[in-house]
Amino acid sequence: MGRSVLAHPQEKEKLLTYFETHIMKVLHWLASFGPDEDGGITRLLYSDSWLEAQRALAVKMSGCGLVTEFDEVGNLFGKLQGEDADAPSIITGSHIDTVVQGGLYDGAYGIAAGLLALDYLKRQFGKPKRTLELVSLCEEEGSRFPMAYWGSGSIAGKRNFEQIVHLQDGQEMSFADAMHRCGFGEGMGRNCRRDDIGAFIELHIEQGAVLESEGISIGVVDTIAGQRRLKFEVVGESNHAGTTPMHMRKDALEGVSVMIQALRREAVKLGAPLVATVGRLQVLPNMPNVVPGKVVFTVDARHADEGVLGSFCDWVKRTFTQLADERQLAIHGSEWFREEPVPMDERLKKQMDDVCKQMAISSKRMVSGAGHDAQMFKHICKAAMLFVPSRRGISHSPEEFTEPRDLAVGVLVLTELLYRLGYEGEEL
Template sequence: MERNVRLSPQDKEQMLSYFEAEVMQVLNWLAAFSPDEEGGITRLLYTDGWLETQQALAVKMASYGLSTSFDNVGNLFGKLQGEDMDAPSIITGSHIDTVVQGGMYDGAYGIAAGLLALDYLHKHYGKPKRTLELVSLCEEEGSRFPMAYWGSGSIVGKRNFEQIVHLQDSYEVFFADAMQRCGFGEGTARDSRRHDIGAFIEVHIEQGAVLEKEGIAIGVVDTIAGQRRLKFEVVGESNHAGTTPMHMRRDALEGVSMMIQTLRQETIRIGSPLVATVGRLQVQPNVPNVVPGKVIFTVDARHADEAALDCFCRWVLGAFASIAADRQLELHGTEWFREEPVPMNERLKQQLDAVCGELSISSKRMISGAGHDAQMFEHICPTAMLFVPSRRGISHSPEEYTEPSELAVGVLVLTELLYRLGYEGEEL
């Protein structure tokens, strides 16, 4: 059953009221799994709590009329079969895992939104033309093992079993052993690699304060920013804090403090969307009465433009080398992590813009400074991502929060986009 017209204002308000109540029920239900004794939620890949949550979600999806299946790494799919058996699927969803003591919205909101959207569409319009699917991805955060995007990466062919052979968690449990303990691994279910995905749409909390500050309901992600992570080792000379004159010191920490200040000043001068962060600092010998002889620290730099990001990182290396030379310090720098910027599909972004415009929902194009599963899916299919506001921009914390009314708007926009793609067959 198809609509003859776009949503009326009355339909919009009824849907928002319904989604506002339902989305909190699903999120509170999910939050009851894997609570952390210290606060928040800790649901790490291939733990008992993780397995219990995925299995419960499979039952929940089935109760909403979706046919469910796991792949061999533990990604869970709920399918609403379309009339055209050969048409590629339209998939929405997010990840089930959390950081340690994380919040109840990151990842979980995208799953709840997809569940409610597919349920609403099925109840009101029956079978779609194109198959619609909800995915609860097994992992995104990289919180247990040194491997992020395991779920989505396995689907798109960027992750494989060879890459995890030697990986262990902090308790020296091997990745493969943890996976097999939960009943997954090579040959346990259908292969994770998919070649039949027509589009992927991810709904997520912003994890920043832009939408809240500007009073905007929806962020249409234009590009997921690229990332560079650099590690620096600065070596000076440890010496007595009381007997070494200031002009004779080779103080590694003083040099690093100047590097950090210079980094901040240049980042502010260049401006948005560039951000740069010194997140880890190790000082040796790290005692009160000794001039620091060595400092190891990291720089995380992000930008939506690859050339601009590379240019900035070259500047960082040169500026830090100059500061070190002025102080007779040794400097060693290496890049240990690299992710290129990933633009979202322009056609889908335009469709999201149109949905928000026709429903009188405020929206803006924006950059995602955080990484998401959507950047993996863009390798194989048209991909879109939309944000809803986050209170004070807090995320990866028990304090993570978004108003239920704001969550409902995100579900509404997703539902409308899925209707147009799945039932009206709009071009991808």
């Protein structure tokens, strides 16, 4: 290994103080685009606040000496050109969109951190060997239209214009019209697809409480968990709540309550990183004096190992069927969403481990239970993720919070990694 961004170990505190001050300034500046009445931030894809934020970011990137360019769906890139024009780019960044009433950090932190890192590297070390880029991805959350990862998916070739033809938001505005209104669309900017990316590195808040509870500064994401979402419909018999004896009832809700308890027991028994959630429950006829005759509910299951996840979901289907049969209830189940686990690049993970060790920063390998843009980039390049702690694991909320010093540590680790890859030319 060659040099480091720290000429001497004692410079660490000075640089952390610098990043701590400036990361909050950039985050609060970004929060000025899309503030809502309840203290949150709502910056939905192709909204006015979204467009204002992207345009303002382009100006700020240019002010830091980056060459800016939008692609045809509205992803914004800021390039720090390297000496080797033919070498694949190293890209960092995250998404600019938010959920409704989102917080200060989700997505925005990765963009702000990348901006500070590239600005610092350019001022301190000049032109890199490999091109470094910052991306403000147009969308990840799926909060306005029923389509997630539109930005990163378009870059990776997993999303395309044909998929959005019939999509509308809650006000019946079409996806294409909203996009065109902002000046984007097919052929209106650089082609989305990229085949010149060597690595994508995403810095993000954890959105969980593991790092905070264990007192660890950095999470090196080992794998983004796979997800299965199942829907079950359980049918019994609606009847009078006062005249139907308990032993004669075909109570769909009672059967489902037993299924939910069995689901939790099995998930707890199998242990982390498996998680299972019943998130939606519809009870019919949902009356206080009627035995429930039908219940529709969902199960969300996640694990980093596809084999374990598949076996668990098979167990769920068998067990729920058995519990329904015992109660003379009809049951129908279907899978409506599936994403395979996505392991992050092993070489990049080891480099991040080494950066943390060299700088005496506590870290651990961990699974991401939430999906991220890095899983899309994994289809076309090496991908890696870093987490910083989230207070009480709260996210997608105005109460989302990470200590400024924790944010600064993340920026420092990202800066060092980009230095090694961009300036020292470490192998990918």
